[in-house]
Amino acid sequence: MSREAKVPVTIVDVARKAGVSTATVSRVLHKSPKVDATTRARVQEALEELGYSPNIPARSLVTKRTRTVGLVITTIADPFFADIVRGVEDVAIENDYGVILCDSNADPEREMATIRLFQEKRVDGIIVASSRVGDLYLGLLEKTKVPVVLVNNEKTGAYVYSIGTDDVAGGEMATEYLIRLGHRRIGYIAGLADAKSNHDRLTGYRQALRKHGLPFDSSFLAPGNARPDGGLSGMNQLLTNCPSLTAVFCYNDLTAIGALKALRIAGKSVPDLVSVMGYDDLLFAAYSEPPLTTIEQRKYDLGAIAMRMLLDLQSGVESVSNNVLEPRLVIRESCSPAKS
Amino acid sequence: MSREAKVPVTIVDVARKAGVSTATVSRVLHKSPKVDATTRARVQEALEELGYSPNIPARSLVTKRTRTVGLVITTIADPFFADIVRGVEDVAIENDYGVILCDSNADPEREMATIRLFQEKRVDGIIVASSRVGDLYLGLLEKTKVPVVLVNNEKTGAYVYSIGTDDVAGGEMATEYLIRLGHRRIGYIAGLADAKSNHDRLTGYRQALRKHGLPFDSSFLAPGNARPDGGLSGMNQLLTNCPSLTAVFCYNDLTAIGALKALRIAGKSVPDLVSVMGYDDLLFAAYSEPPLTTIEQRKYDLGAIAMRMLLDLQSGVESVSNNVLEPRLVIRESCSPAKS
DNA sequence: ATGAAAGCGCTAACAC
DNA sequence: GTGTTAGCGCTTTCAT
Numbered sequence: 110m111s112r113e114a115k116v117p118v119t120i121v122d123v124a125r126k127a128g129v130s131t132a133t134v135s136r137v138l139h140k141s142p143k144v145d146a147t148t149r150a151r152v153q154e155a156l157e158e159l160g161y162s163p164n165i166p167a168r169s170l171v172t173k174r175t176r177t178v179g180l181v182i183t184t185i186a187d188p189f190f191a192d193i194v195r196g197v198e199d200v201a202i203e204n205d206y207g208v209i210l211c212d213s214n215a216d217p218e219r220e221m222a223t224i225r226l227f228q229e230k231r232v233d234g235i236i237v238a239s240s241r242v243g244d245l246y247l248g249l250l251e252k253t254k255v256p257v258v259l260v261n262n263e264k265t266g267a268y269v270y271s272i273g274t275d276d277v278a279g280g281e282m283a284t285e286y287l288i289r290l291g292h293r294r295i296g297y298i299a300g301l302a303d304a305k306s307n308h309d310r311l312t313g314y315r316q317a318l319r320k321h322g323l324p325f326d327s328s329f330l331a332p333g334n335a336r337p338d339g340g341l342s343g344m345n346q347l348l349t350n351c352p353s354l355t356a357v358f359c360y361n362d363l364t365a366i367g368a369l370k371a372l373r374i375a376g377k378s379v380p381d382l383v384s385v386m387g388y389d390d391l392l393f394a395a396y397s398e399p400p401l402t403t404i405e406q407r408k409y410d411l412g413a414i415a416m417r418m419l420l421d422l423q424s425g426v427e428s429v430s431n432n433v434l435e436p437r438l439v440i441r442e443s444c445s446p447a448k449s
Numbered sequence: 450m451s452r453e454a455k456v457p458v459t460i461v462d463v464a465r466k467a468g469v470s471t472a473t474v475s476r477v478l479h480k481s482p483k484v485d486a487t488t489r490a491r492v493q494e495a496l497e498e499l500g501y502s503p504n505i506p507a508r509s510l511v512t513k514r515t516r517t518v519g520l521v522i523t524t525i526a527d528p529f530f531a532d533i534v535r536g537v538e539d540v541a542i543e544n545d546y547g548v549i550l551c552d553s554n555a556d557p558e559r560e561m562a563t564i565r566l567f568q569e570k571r572v573d574g575i576i577v578a579s580s581r582v583g584d585l586y587l588g589l590l591e592k593t594k595v596p597v598v599l600v601n602n603e604k605t606g607a608y609v610y611s612i613g614t615d616d617v618a619g620g621e622m623a624t625e626y627l628i629r630l631g632h633r634r635i636g637y638i639a640g641l642a643d644a645k646s647n648h649d650r651l652t653g654y655r656q657a658l659r660k661h662g663l664p665f666d667s668s669f670l671a672p673g674n675a676r677p678d679g680g681l682s683g684m685n686q687l688l689t690n691c692p693s694l695t696a697v698f699c700y701n702d703l704t705a706i707g708a709l710k711a712l713r714i715a716g717k718s719v720p721d722l723v724s725v726m727g728y729d730d731l732l733f734a735a736y737s738e739p740p741l742t743t744i745e746q747r748k749y750d751l752g753a754i755a756m757r758m759l760l761d762l763q764s765g766v767e768s769v770s771n772n773v774l775e776p777r778l779v780i781r782e783s784c785s786p787a788k789s
Numbered sequence: 790a791t792g793a794a795a796g797c798g799c800t801a802a803c804a805c
Numbered sequence: 806g807t808g809t810t811a812g813c814g815c816t817t818t819c820a821t
Contacts, residue, residue: 457798459799460798475799478799503799511799511800
């Protein structure tokens, strides 16, 4: 096993081999036009033969750019965030950027560590797709002096840009669909209490109610946690507190599959006895029993656009500071006309 | 809005403010014992007041370590990989490491770009949790000269270490459970054809069959793709080719929910008419209808251990090169005794 | 069109 | 215990 000594080739080696200065090598590396064709060829050859790979950290030292962005998400365990990550990833790699991922798990300490790490690594920008962002956190973010784009969250502070789904429209759309189906007693199982998305969807729900002259009854609200177990317990609470409801709008699809399970256990068939509406349109929404009627968010685009905004900001293009994407109703089989 | 000029504070600023040399500042930064207590205090104060944040790229230039690792996964859309990511993340952040994530999507070109990126960023190590690794890819990986640990894949080459689940044991365990339940005609819906995990689970399946004197019939094998749609089509194929089967072992849980849907559409009740077995024990396995009996993999640990191995390798500790974790049977409701 | 040289922020000998 | 200094690999004026 002849493990060769590890001698990384530098720009100096290339320069020597090609018989030029390091400045020239640097120029061909950056495709500067002012290099003679033959010189360029000679350098290219040396580059190839030596298998040169630029040392980005070294380059960063002088350019002050690292071609790296930081991405914070609530938790990668939620497929919704997974799609956002894919979006960010894809456009990042297309542009030779790397992304450092951190899931905060909504843990403040973790968030602090993350921001510190990003700072020390001198990332060129930060994307925060964490549904709830502590004040402390946001303060730090501003001090960080690099562009920040928030996904599905509020634009806050001078340095912050954002991209999100119009969640109040989404909440209204979901609820209105249920109302059109003849439902009058519609529950809502919440997500994380302090998430903007939760607040907005609830607002949409109330708007739809008001619009159709339906009373808002806070006993039709159940807490959740954006996860299946929260959907399960939320549904159970609804079942005992308001046995008369005929439909329930869930904060997200994860919550909905928990609700579906609670209903199954209670022996209430869906959608015959109660309709359930999700949100997000995750992959498995089409595979649940019954397949979930839900509100689609352009998850992938949320991430891709966020990354593009960062790139624009990078290159000095003043991009729109606050983008919003429209949600879309996806009708499957978990909602049906009210029976009564 | 007094957007202050962006003047990152350096070690020189701190040194000046504290009235010491940069070397001393560096020493306190690294908790070197040979610094006088009062000097240390003075430096600490300067550090705080100036809000100093070390410039990692600069440091890397001299130390040749970036405190960054690269992580390649097949696709973040599969919750199985999401858990692995969480595991590596967690131990990385604990150790002040950053992780650059890339999903390869099993796209060779993407894989090349990824490796190039990792190289240029001078990552300290690479974790590959991509279920299929092209030869080309592996070759590159070796040339990369940094420690590589493979997750759920083969140890290959001098620089490569690995951690994985014993998938042949898992496949055997799954199949044997079905056999014990009285099933004789058991199908297998595959994952990606060239994935080691797929190969191993199939091997386990055949071993169980042999062990119990059951014949192996290749018409009981259906192709899949490790995703729900593959499970759906695979199950449909099985349904038409071998209507007599009473149980099916699926490459993973994602495949299983696809199979469940196919069965539902075909009007075959699960587990009464056909039992279905999954693999992975994803979060939603407990929420499907019926809840999935499956083989648990320690997904999070796979990632956490991989990262720890990298850390060990970093510090010169020769760690075990080939770790294997045992799978575990999780009994829920998608499998029942054979009726005939 | 090309080269010389300065310097980015930091660490690590080495000297005192 | 502390300071001086020489780079790490690269880009970028500034000359030529």
